Amino acid sequence: MSKANFEQTLAEQLANVDKELQPDKDLWPGIELALSSEIADSPPVVAGNKMYLVAATIAIFGLIGWLAVNQQPVSLTGVDLVASLSKQHLEQKNALLVSFQDQPALTQNWQDQLIELDDAADAIKTALENEPNNMALLKMLQSVHQQQINLIERVHSPKWQQMSQI
Amino acid sequence: MANQGNVVAAQHKFATKSEWDLIKAVQNGDKQAYNRLYQTYIGQVYGLCFRLTGEKMLAEDAAQEVFIQLWRKIGNFKGDSKFSTWLHTVTSNITISYIRKQKGWLQKMFNIEDSVAMNAEADESSSSVDIESYVARLPERARIVFVLHAIEGYRHEEIATMTDMAVGSSKAQFHRAKHLLKEWMGYE
Numbered sequence A: 001m002s003k004a005n006f007e008q009t010l011a012e013q014l015a016n017v018d019k020e021l022q023p024d025k026d027l028w029p030g031i032e033l034a035l036s037s038e039i040a041d042s043p044p045v046v047a048g049n050k051m052y053l054v055a056a057t058i059a060i061f062g063l064i065g066w067l068a069v070n071q072q073p074v075s076l077t078g079v080d081l082v083a084s085l086s087k088q089h090l091e092q093k094n095a096l097l098v099s100f101q102d103q104p105a106l107t108q109n110w111q112d113q114l115i116e117l118d119d120a121a122d123a124i125k126t127a128l129e130n131e132p133n134n135m136a137l138l139k140m141l142q143s144v145h146q147q148q149i150n151l152i153e154r155v156h157s158p159k160w161q162q163m164s165q166i
Numbered sequence B: 001m002a003n004q005g006n007v008v009a010a011q012h013k014f015a016t017k018s019e020w021d022l023i024k025a026v027q028n029g030d031k032q033a034y035n036r037l038y039q040t041y042i043g044q045v046y047g048l049c050f051r052l053t054g055e056k057m058l059a060e061d062a063a064q065e066v067f068i069q070l071w072r073k074i075g076n077f078k079g080d081s082k083f084s085t086w087l088h089t090v091t092s093n094i095t096i097s098y099i100r101k102q103k104g105w106l107q108k109m110f111n112i113e114d115s116v117a118m119n120a121e122a123d124e125s126s127s128s129v130d131i132e133s134y135v136a137r138l139p140e141r142a143r144i145v146f147v148l149h150a151i152e153g154y155r156h157e158e159i160a161t162m163t164d165m166a167v168g169s170s171k172a173q174f175h176r177a178k179h180l181l182k183e184w185m186g187y188e
Helices: A004-017 A029-036 A047-075 A078-099 A110-130 A135-156 A157-166 B002-014 B015-026 B031-053 B056-076 B083-110 B131-137 B138-149 B156-163 B167-184
Strands: none
Touching: A004 A110, A004 B138, A004 B167, A029 B031, A029 B056, A047 A135, A078 A110, A078 A135, A078 B083, A135 B002, A157 B167, B015 B031, B015 B056, B031 B056, B031 B083, B031 B131, B056 B083, B056 B167, B083 B156, B131 B138, B138 B167, B156 B167
8 A cells, every 4th residue: 555545544534533532430520629629729817827827837747747757666567657647748738738828929830849749759659559668768758748848838938038039 | 991902802802702701710719610611621631631641541630630730720821812722732731741750750660661552462454443543552752742743733843842852853753653653554
């Protein structure tokens, strides 16, 4: 069969391609769930008490984190430890996001950076599924979690915002 | 006021009033409106995601990612182009980024070549087989370029920007894709 035939057949088949395809399952519930955890949906915080709330949140979750880290070797290992670390981190992160929801962020792309760190954490957790007691991976996961917390605090910190205006 | 008039005119030029109202509602945080927008455009978004990824599950995840990120990005849509065109570009960019993240990590960990799909057995080597199944079998970079250029109509310069590759590489990948399709369709 000739080259011309191929080009013609290809062109005809491409012209008949239906641009729209429907997924086998409804994707909306997953999207809605993800959007529910977006900052915009979080309940408003009274502006005057914000800094106290932020400080209290950091202190409480810092204490919980310290207790968790110091007690986990005794009570949790492997998959349970990863699940516990992830749960605590999610709670800490969400609490911080709620605290800062009405405060302007220093950069425009901080949420993209947050997602990239989420992806990194997911990749480490996938690796941990095969090696749940790998300490190097566990430390990497904790490090990524800490980077997220630092990022959220840094982009909303008045100190950093003032420095950026200098 | 004159400016405002121009903006309204531009909006009506590229979108029907009902579509523009829907977009404005979404931009104001209306989730029910966003669900209607999802219902309207899921076919377009998923279709593009499926062709770019070549896999149903990846395409579903990518389409979800598109609509999650679209919620944050839709405020950037000013109505100076058709919404479907703008959404098309957003979908392409997010899906390509998604493929890189997913496959990049797997490839680093397990050294998976992008020719896995290409080496899969086809049902038959004939032009009667659906072109879509051949496109899905193409190696990743060749598939992305072929889909964006031959099906979606992007220029190689635009594809180069979207995929972070040189224009020459985009053309080479397109040539590679066509060569493989030609072989698989029994023309060589």
